[in-house]
Amino acid sequence: MQAFQVKAPHDFDVSEQPSPQPAAGEVVVDVAFAGICGSDMHIIHGDNAFVRFPRITGHEFAGVISVVGEGVDAGRVGERVCIDPVVNCGQCYPCRIGRPNVCSAMQVIGVHRHGGFAEQVNVPAGNAWRIPDTLGLDSAALVEPYSIAANVLARMEPHAGDRLLVIGAGVIGLTIVQMAQAMGIEDIIVTDIIEERLATALELGARHVINGREQDLEQAVQELTAGEGIPLIADAACVPAMLPGMLRMACPAGRIGLLGFNPTPSDLVQLEVIKKELTLVGSRLNNRKFPEVLAHIEAGRLDPHALVSHRVALRDMPGAIHMLDTTPEKARKVLVDIAS
Known part of the structure; x- marks a missing residue:
């Protein structure tokens, strides 16, 4: 089978690889579509401490079950599915308390084990979520990034009428905008330094946008909120130096959701956290959010096609990687058509 394999940092190609065989409890998925994520780029650049090379990457994908392993219902063959990449042990403390x-x-499929940038991949049967008959496999491949948005918003525990500030209007920031609306959050502010991304955020429903290169972000937020501050702040830019500003922009009792894996230390002013009794939450991947996302897409509350700026064939992935490396501002989500 053909697959996109990262052999070492900055060393990758599309090449022939052995076809997978399912272990007990697994299924083989014939992959139809897969999305390129920023974390895939981190693997390519050698910035992911969890990956071991060589690795077939890709954790946003959908396809059709073609083979089932021992213990899996044979009736699942032919089932159209999207894949939750989180594979857990079920025994440790986080698993025991529902995390x-x-x-x-x-x-993580595509990080610790082979992923979806391949014609076939084997995954645990429980990670393959059946998709509605009305949902295209290209849309289903983008359930995973929406699950990231659903997770961070759930971690921040929104209240009715809460205003949300999204820092960063890349793909994750845009999924947060759409997911927040699907959850009933209407007053959304988005900040970025790339005007094209801000225009997209407005198209997807942001009420206000702030270009941080042209405006003082904290001053603009104070003006938009009449000095009250922001109840919800989602950090989709993942720049550690921005944390002190987030603490200042948050209103009393505000919640800040952090998504980045940047190891650079952040300055945290304890006074700001305590005097406002702020809540800072980390959010990693998703905690069983696929059913929620699928329900929103089926109901028309999310539009995955709005995220896609480019579609490429599997054989053309190296060129897409180069484009994302050199002109990332020109792209939103690059969707790989595995079967083409």
């Missing part, structure tokens, strides 16, 4: 996305022994 499998931070399992002590967690594996």
Whole structure:
């Protein structure tokens, strides 16, 4: 089978690889579509401490079950599915309290084990979610990034009428905008330094946008909120130096959701956290959010096609990687058509 394999940092190609065989409890999925994520780029650049090379990457994908392993219902052959990449042990403390996305022994499909940039991949049967008959496999491949948005918003525990500030209007920021609306959050502010991304955020429903290169972000937020501050702040830019500003922009009792894996230390002014009794939450991957996302897409509350700026064939992935490396501002989600 053909697959996109990262052999070492900055060393990748599309090449012939052995076809997978399902272990007990697994299924083989014939992949139809897969999305390129920023974390895939981190693997290519050698910035992901969890990956071991060589690795077939890709954790946003959908396809059709073609083979089932021992213990899996044979009736699942032919089922159209999207894949939750979080594989957990079910035994450790996080798993026991319902937080499998931070399992002590967690594996991520496309990081710790081979992923979806391939014609076929084997995955645990429980990670393959059946999709509605009305949903295209290209849309289903984008359930995973929406699950990231659903997770961070759930971690921040929105209240009715809460205003949301999204920092960063890349793909994750845009999924947060759409997911927030699907959850009933209407007053959304988005900030970025790329005007094209801000225009997209407005198209997708942001009420206000702030270009941080042209405006003072904190001053603009104070003006938009009449000095009250922001109840919800989602950090989709993942720049550690921005944390002190987030603490200042948050209103009393505000919640800040952090998504980045940047190891650079952040300055945290304890006074700001305590005097406002702020809540800072980390959000990693998703905690069983696929059913929620699928329901929103089926109901028309989310539009995955709005995220896609480019579609490429599997054989053309190296060129897409180069484009994302050199002109990332020109792209939103690049969707790989595996079967073409």
